[in-house]
Amino acid sequence: MADDRQSPLVQYIVNNPEAFAQNLAKVLEQGGKALAAYLEPREKGEVKADGAEELTSIIKTLAQVGEYWTSDPTRAVEAQGRLWSGYINLWNSSLKRMMGEPSEPAVAAPPRDKRFEDPDWQENQFFDFLKQFYLITSNWANDMVAEANGLDEHTRHKADFYVKQIANALSPSNFVLTNPALLRETLENNGENLVRGMQFLVEDIKAGHGEIKIRQTDASKFEVGRNLALTPGKVIAENDVCQLIQYTPTTEKVLKRPLLIVPPWINKFYILDLTPEKSYIKWAVDQGHTVFVISWVNPDERQAQKNFEHYMREGILHSLDVIKRATKEDKVNAIGYCVGGTLLAVTLAYMAATGDERIGSATFFTTQVDFTHAGDLKVFVDEEQISLIERKMAERGYLDGSKMASAFNMLRSNDLIWPYVVNNYIRGKEPFPFDLLYWNSDSTRMPAANHSFYLRNCYLENRLAKGEMVIAGERLDLKKVTIPIYNLSAREDHIAPPRSVFLGSSAFGGPVDFILSGSGHIAGVVNPPSRGKYQYWTGAKPEGNLEDWISGATEHPGSWWPHWDAWIRDKDGAEVKARKPGANRVKILGDAPGSYVKMRV
Numbered sequence: 001m002a003d004d005r006q007s008p009l010v011q012y013i014v015n016n017p018e019a020f021a022q023n024l025a026k027v028l029e030q031g032g033k034a035l036a037a038y039l040e041p042r043e044k045g046e047v048k049a050d051g052a053e054e055l056t057s058i059i060k061t062l063a064q065v066g067e068y069w070t071s072d073p074t075r076a077v078e079a080q081g082r083l084w085s086g087y088i089n090l091w092n093s094s095l096k097r098m099m100g101e102p103s104e105p106a107v108a109a110p111p112r113d114k115r116f117e118d119p120d121w122q123e124n125q126f127f128d129f130l131k132q133f134y135l136i137t138s139n140w141a142n143d144m145v146a147e148a149n150g151l152d153e154h155t156r157h158k159a160d161f162y163v164k165q166i167a168n169a170l171s172p173s174n175f176v177l178t179n180p181a182l183l184r185e186t187l188e189n190n191g192e193n194l195v196r197g198m199q200f201l202v203e204d205i206k207a208g209h210g211e212i213k214i215r216q217t218d219a220s221k222f223e224v225g226r227n228l229a230l231t232p233g234k235v236i237a238e239n240d241v242c243q244l245i246q247y248t249p250t251t252e253k254v255l256k257r258p259l260l261i262v263p264p265w266i267n268k269f270y271i272l273d274l275t276p277e278k279s280y281i282k283w284a285v286d287q288g289h290t291v292f293v294i295s296w297v298n299p300d301e302r303q304a305q306k307n308f309e310h311y312m313r314e315g316i317l318h319s320l321d322v323i324k325r326a327t328k329e330d331k332v333n334a335i336g337y338c339v340g341g342t343l344l345a346v347t348l349a350y351m352a353a354t355g356d357e358r359i360g361s362a363t364f365f366t367t368q369v370d371f372t373h374a375g376d377l378k379v380f381v382d383e384e385q386i387s388l389i390e391r392k393m394a395e396r397g398y399l400d401g402s403k404m405a406s407a408f409n410m411l412r413s414n415d416l417i418w419p420y421v422v423n424n425y426i427r428g429k430e431p432f433p434f435d436l437l438y439w440n441s442d443s444t445r446m447p448a449a450n451h452s453f454y455l456r457n458c459y460l461e462n463r464l465a466k467g468e469m470v471i472a473g474e475r476l477d478l479k480k481v482t483i484p485i486y487n488l489s490a491r492e493d494h495i496a497p498p499r500s501v502f503l504g505s506s507a508f509g510g511p512v513d514f515i516l517s518g519s520g521h522i523a524g525v526v527n528p529p530s531r532g533k534y535q536y537w538t539g540a541k542p543e544g545n546l547e548d549w550i551s552g553a554t555e556h557p558g559s560w561w562p563h564w565d566a567w568i569r570d571k572d573g574a575e576v577k578a579r580k581p582g583a584n585r586v587k588i589l590g591d592a593p594g595s596y597v598k599m600r601v
Contacts, residue, residue, distance in 0.1 A: 011120075012183060016190045023191035030198030037202055041210035048395075053388055061158045068148040079144060086136035094129055107135045115173035115414070120180035127180045130172045138167035154382060161379040168413045174422060182426055196428030204424070211402060214409075214420050217437040218430050224442075224598050228435060229270035231282040233291075233592030234581035237322040240297065241306060241314040243594040244322055246586075247281060247291045249578035256574040257333050257360060258290040258323050262316060264338040265296035265450075266404055268442055268597050271526065272337070274435045278528055280561070287565050289333075290579050292323055294340075298599035299447040304397025307449040308346060308457075309472050316347045320358050326586045327579055331360035333568055337525070338496060341367025342458060346469065348483070349476035361571050363486040363564065365525045366496040369478060369504040370465035371458050375497040376411050381459040389455070393448035401443030408440075411494045416440075436522065442600065465507050482510035486567050487542070488560065490517050490524025498546055505542035513567065514542035516553065517560050529559040536560035 014020045041047040069079045089106040096103035109116045109131065120127050145159045172178035176186050176194070186193055200215070207213045222228055233247035261281070263269035272293070273281040284291050294315055297303065306314075316334075323332055336344030341364040348362060368374060393399050409416040423429050431437070463469040469476045485508055489501035498516060505512045517524040518534030527534055539553030556563070582588045 011180075012187060014187050014190065019190040019192075020187075023195050026195045027191065027198050030195065030202055033202045034198060034205055037205040038210055047210040057384060057388075058162050061155060062162060064151060064155055065145055065148045065159050068150060069144060082143075083137070083140045086140060087133070090129065090132050090136060094125065097125055105132055107132050107139065109135060114419075115171055118179075118181040124180060127172075127178075130178050134170070134172050138170075141167060154378070157376075158379050161376055165410060165413060168418060171418070174418055176426055179422075182422065185427060193428035194426065197425040200424045200428065200430075208402065213402065213441075214417065215424060216416070216420050216431055216434075216441055218433040219438060219441070221433040222435060222438040224268075224270060225593055228275065228438070229273045229593035229597065230276060231273050231279055231285065231592065235295075235589040235592065235594040236326060236581055236586050237318070238589055238594075238596075239314050239318060240303060241311060242297060242319075243295045243589070243596045244319050245293045245295055245592045245594055246326060246581040247285050247293070247592065248581060249288075249290065250286050251288045252578055253575040254288045254290045254578045255333075255569070255572070256329065256576045257331055257568075257572050258292060258327050258329055258579075259284060259568075260316075260319055260323060260332050260334045260359075261291065261293045262334065262336040262340040262344045263294065263296070264340045265311070265444060266339055266446070268298075268439065268444060269293055269295050270593060270597060271436075271439050271522065273593070274439065274526070277530065278435075278526055280526060280528075283528060283561060284565075288575070289568075290327060292319065292326075292332075294319055295594050295596045296444070297596045298401075298444045299398050300445065301397035303447040303450075304393075305449045306447045308343065308453045311343055311450060312347045312350065312471065316344065317356075322586070324358070326581075326584055328584065331358055331572075333361045333363070333571075334359045335363040335365065336367055337365040338367060338521070339454065341365060342369060342454075342464070345369045345478065345481070346464060346471060346476060348481045349464075349469075349478050350471050350474055352480035352482075353474040353476065359483060361484045361486070361568065362481075363488070363568075364501075365488050366490050366493055366501065366521050367487070367504070368458070368496045368500050369507050370500065371462045372465070372503060373497055373500040374459060375494060375500065377407070377495060378459060380407060381455055383460070386452070386455050386460060390448070390452050393446070393451065397448050399446040399448070399451050401445050404446060405441065405443040408495070436526075465504070478507040479509035481508050484510060484571055485512045486515065486564060487512050488515045488517060488525070488564075490520050492518075492520040493524065495521045502542055502546040502549065512542055514539070514549070515560055515563070516550065527559045527561070529561055532558050534558070536563065538563070 068075070070076050086106060093103040093106050105128070116131055121131050122128055141163050142160070145156060145163050148156070151159070176182045201212070204213050204215055205211070231247055233245050235243050236246050237244040261272065263272065273279045276282055281291055281293060296315070299306065320332065324330065334344055336342070344362060344364070345367065348359060351357070351359065389399065420431060423431060457463045457469055461468070464476060464478065467475070467477050487501060487505050489496070489498040491498055502514060505514050516537040517527065518536065519527070524534070535555050535557050536559070537550065537553040537555050539549050542549060
């Protein structure tokens with residue numbers, strides 16, 4: 001594109017009016033197809049219009065904020081005056097700029113806000129005015145929530161989350177006429193980008209069976225078992241809940257204690273085995289661990305009644321039985337990731353109550369056992385919302401995977417939703433092939449009984465941390481878990497916030513090493529040493545508050561993986577001859593990564 005900065009108007013002129021008009025007609029035609037794709041499953045009764053209850057909840061929450069500011073005339077005037085003061089400052093600074101006088105902007109975008117990177121957001125006064133008008137309004141709305149006294153903490157949290165989602169959706173960067181880069185691109189291409197974008201929208205609505213399934217990557221470039229989840233191994237056990245995979249050793253000697261990994265069932269296990277370069281599983285095998293991984297089923301109505309106890313018995317405890325047959329070892333090292341870690345903690349408490357000592361050490365990746373500070377996901381958890389989810393799950397026996405995927409994406413909507421809306425449906429461009437985002441979109445369903453138990457007992461009631469959770473007739477007490485624990489948190493984690501993970505460290509009765517990694521819920525865990533990225537912190541016992549712990553912690557560059565390996569070996573470094581899958585008459589059911597992980601929603 002030619003640089004016409006000296007003549008700003010030239011950038012915003014239609015190149016070919018006739019072609020532009022023809023493309024606008026095509027956009028309208030594709031829009032009709034998109035509407036038809038949206039309506040068809042609803043007309044057939046395949047999709048129920050159930051958004052009214054969710055919208056009602058949002059309106060009721062925001063109404064409580066509005067009631068605080070409007071119930072007192074003085075406060076109402078103050079709120080209006082604050083907003084209009086911002087607008088007046090913007091008007092005055094804009095007038096000065098128009099007259100050629102130096103003027104400071106009324107408000108500046110955050111330095112890391114990628115939405116306003118195009119130079120015309122600053123250099124073109126029209127777009128600069130739009131940007132500042134938006135920032136003043138959205139900042140004011142956020143302040144109204146933060147300063148509304150009398151709201152309970154959960155209501156304030158919900159209101160803050162909803163206001164941020166609305167503000168993110170209404171950003172001028174999301175619309176053709178109010179985004180300079182999008183407007184230039186549209187005019188230069190005579191609207192062809194909009195035609196392609198509407199075609200993508202039609203395809204994504206059809207793929208989502210009446211809902212928009214936003215493509216975050218080029219899915220055609222990836223396939224599990226072809227260029228993802230490639231670490232060699234065998235499926236050695238299978239039931240209604242999971243498959244158990246044993247990986248083929250690459251060293252002559254291995255640690256005597258096998259390693260069992262319990263991934264989350266909210267996503268698929270191959271986040272730990274994306275590509276050979278990024279694979280934690282491959283790396284652990286190469287360090288001399290006999291690695292076993294649970295691959296959870298992608299459930300349907302047949303698993304509707306499978307609850308936490310079933311996942312514990314048929315998942316972790318069954319896997320321990322199989323591992324003992326396969327290796328002849330009485331103890332294992334166990335890893336739990338996210339909700340898989342929560343299940344592992346529940347299992348450890350149950351094993352402590354029943355005298356089962358087969359797990360010798362436990363490692364938790366970004367795992368919560370105390371949900372007091374569980375972050376933005378608590379926005380979706382109260383009696384009203386859980387009851388709504390339970391009614392939806394009762395219809396099919398499970399929660400559709402797209403619902404969980406949408407919830408996680410909303411936690412970072414400016415990174416995981418709106419950039420793809422702009423790129424796909426306005427710019428008309430295919431997203432870049434990215435294995436991590438392919439995995440992120442490979443969603444899984446939630447069994448009704450399991451998900452209901454998790455939401456109520458963990459997020460809503462926090463029963464595990466309180467010592468009130470009952471599994472299989474046993475009241476669980478984490479203080480009875482006295483094995484060594486390696487508790488990894490990620491500093492920028494939005495799903496398992498570090499403050500929450502840190503607090504959970506004090507729930508156990510044995511020694512806990514708390515490790516804080518750089519980055520977030522995924523990149524903070526999947527951080528191969530070969531990349532030399534990020535850092536991690538080690539420090540004193542996890543007591544007091546997180547901020548004090550961090551102030552006294554030692555920062556180390558790069559990956560925490562070698563530190564964990566040294567920690568494991570310090571607990572028991574004995575080695576034995578490498579064990580291959582199928583030893584000791586264990587039946588091999590197929591090759592890794594197995595069939596359960598390939599089940600798609």
